[in-house]
Every structure is written in structure tokens, then in C-alpha cells.
Amino acid sequence: MKFYLCIDDTDNLDSIGTGAITEQILKKLIDHGFGPCSLVTRHQLYIHEDIPYTSHNSSMCFYGEAPDESLSIIIDLASRHLETVSAVGSDPGLCILQYHASDNYSDLIAFGKAAKHTVLTKEDAIKCAQSFGIHLSEHGGTGQGIIGALAGVGLRIFGNDGEIKGALKHIDLNKKYSVAELMTFPEVEQVLNFQTKERLTPDSVIHMNNRSKTVMYHHHFVLFVAKKDDGSYESLPKAEIRKLGENFYA
Amino acid sequence: MHKKEQLNLDDWFQGNITALACLHFRQDVEEEWIAEETISCYNCRYRRWVQSGIQCMKTPME
Numbered sequence: 312m313k314f315y316l317c318i319d320d321t322d323n324l325d326s327i328g329t330g331a332i333t334e335q336i337l338k339k340l341i342d343h344g345f346g347p348c349s350l351v352t353r354h355q356l357y358i359h360e361d362i363p364y365t366s367h368n369s370s371m372c373f374y375g376e377a378p379d380e381s382l383s384i385i386i387d388l389a390s391r392h393l394e395t396v397s398a399v400g401s402d403p404g405l406c407i408l409q410y411h412a413s414d415n416y417s418d419l420i421a422f423g424k425a426a427k428h429t430v431l432t433k434e435d436a437i438k439c440a441q442s443f444g445i446h447l448s449e450h451g452g453t454g455q456g457i458i459g460a461l462a463g464v465g466l467r468i469f470g471n472d473g474e475i476k477g478a479l480k481h482i483d484l485n486k487k488y489s490v491a492e493l494m495t496f497p498e499v500e501q502v503l504n505f506q507t508k509e510r511l512t513p514d515s516v517i518h519m520n521n522r523s524k525t526v527m528y529h530h531h532f533v534l535f536v537a538k539k540d541d542g543s544y545e546s547l548p549k550a551e552i553r554k555l556g557e558n559f560y561a
Numbered sequence: 562m563h564k565k566e567q568l569n570l571d572d573w574f575q576g577n578i579t580a581l582a583c584l585h586f587r588q589d590v591e592e593e594w595i596a597e598e599t600i601s602c603y604n605c606r607y608r609r610w611v612q613s614g615i616q617c618m619k620t621p622m623e
Contacts, residue, residue: 359612367593
């Protein structure tokens with residue numbers, strides 16, 4: 312079976328981050344014999360004074376394969392880990408979905424999109440999760456993290472949202488790479504011109520002169536690059552990528 | 562919080578010089594870095610994003 316797992320609100324200012332905890336859960340599942348699992352994606356949610364996030368309000372999600380009938384094991388393993396490592400004062404939430412290719416997840420995707428520009432409540436999340444039979448659980452504090460956890464699963468299924476955790480952190484800055492070289496990294500499946508969204512050929516050369524990230528675009532890990540006036544390509548700074556907005560990915 | 566404890570969304574220069582002089586600066590995890598300068602309030606684990614920019618949770622930024 313294919314499953315999606317997402318957590319949110321597990322940290323405080325001094326603790327390990329939600330991304331690290333997500334990777335720990337992923338590793339535990341692999342160690343248990345499940346998998347393979349995807350890379351982890353970071354989904355930015357709404358920044359608003361009425362939302363009690365720690366510092367940036369993002370949730371972390373991945374999907375994986377596991378034997379049929381193993382959903383309860385995944386839930387148990389992830390829950391116990393969250394309760395062990397979540398930070399004091401955090402409000403952790405866990406969402407696990409057993410995916411069925413024939414199901415229509417449009418309402419779940421809509422929930423995820425809404426969480427990027429609306430203040431949602433736990434009741435909203437519970438109602439949405441119940442309609443899909445999704446596991447949603449609180450693991451301390453107010454349990455407010457269930458909202459972001461559910462939204463993260465919706466956005467990951469949507470396939471047009473999120474940065475790839477850890478992407479490109481091993482590249483050398485200010486160095487030129489061919490597209491073929493970049494695609495040897497697991498977090499780079501395609502390199503696209505961000506102005507035209509056209510795919511670059513393997514021999515195209517990119518000047519990686521800033522911290523960039525790959526993002527989910529049409530269900531692929533995509534590096535967007537900019538074409539300069541002289542015809543050469545350069546990477547986009549992360550700050551610019553975050554400004555692209557939802558309409559860019561539509 | 563008082564306005565002096567905030568930086569707008571992309572005041573990269575101020576974020577860099579403030580963090581260089583800050584005793585509380587502590588790098589956040591890599592996936593949360595946003596500034597090109599490694600040492601920057603924008604990459605600090607004690608900053609909190611708000612709608613207008615970032616807010617310091619430790620000390621005033623100016």
C-alpha cells in the first residue's frame with residue numbers, strides 16, 4: 312500500500328526541527344522493513360497572528376510503500392516517536408493517509424490550499440479527515456498541529472507545492488553545473504526555465520551562484536532557473552522562489 | 562512586539578550586520594535558511610516570520 316505521512320508543530324525555538332523529526336520517523340519505517348519512501352517536502356502554510364506557530368508555520372510530508380494491513384503499525388510507530396521527541400510547549404499533530412489511486416482527493420487538496428491563506432480550525436481538519444477516513448491525531452499541547460499535518464498531505468498529493476528538504480545543500484556555490492550533472496542529485500528530476508517553464512537540455516549549463524531549492528511542480532522535483540540576457544542560465548535564490556506564489560505553480 | 566524588533570521581508574543587509582553583532586545568533590536548520598549570507602537574522606532560529614517580515618524572539622534587532 313502507498314501511504315502519506317505528515318507532521319506539524321513539533322518544535323520550540325530551541326529544539327530539533329519538525330523536518331529532522333520527520334526524517335527520524337522515515338528512518339524508523341525503513342528500519343522496520345517498510346519503504347521505499349520519498350524525499351521529505353516542506354509545505355509553507357499561512358502566516359497569521361491568529362495561528363500559534365513556532366517560527367515559520369510549515370509542515371513536513373513524505374510518502375512511502377508498506378505491506379497491506381500495516382497502517383496501524385505505521386501509526387503506532389510514528390505516534391510513539393512523536394511523543395518521545397516533540398518539544399516542550401509544542402502542539403504536535405500527525406496525519407497518515409492510506410492512498411487509493413481511484414479515490415478523489417480534491418477536497419483534501421482544497422483543504423491544503425486553503426491552509427496557505429486562511430485561518431483554519433481543528434474542527435475543520437477533523438471534519439475533512441473524517442470524510443476521507445484519514446488518521447489524524449494530536450500528541451500533546453493543544454494538538455493544533457493536526458491542521459498543518461492534514462494540509463501537508465493535501466498539498467503533497469496536489470503535487471504543486473513544497474520545497475524539497477535538504478535539496479542542493481551539497482552543491483558548490485558559485486560553480487557551473489550541466490543539467491545532466493544536477494540531475495545526478497536525487498532531489499533534481501527536471502531543470503526548467505522559470506520564465507517559460509520549458510525543460511532545459513542535459514548539456515545546458517547553470518551557474519549556481521546562490522542558495523537555491525528544488526520544488527514540487529507537476530509531481531516532480533524541479534529546479535527552476537533564470538535565463539539571463541546573454542543567454543546563459545543561473546539559479547534562482549531561495550527568497551525569489553518563495554515569492555513565486557501559488558499562481559505560478561497552477 | 563515593538564517595531565524595532567522587526568525587519569521587513571527582505572532587508573538582507575541589515576539582517577546580516579545585525580546578526581554578525583548579535584550574541585544570540587544561532588543558525589536555524591538548513592531548510593529554513595532564506596538569506597544568502599549564512600549569518601543573518603533571516604537564517605537565525607530565534608527569528609519568527611510574521612506577515613510583514615521577521616521578528617526577533619531574543620533581543621531587539623536595532
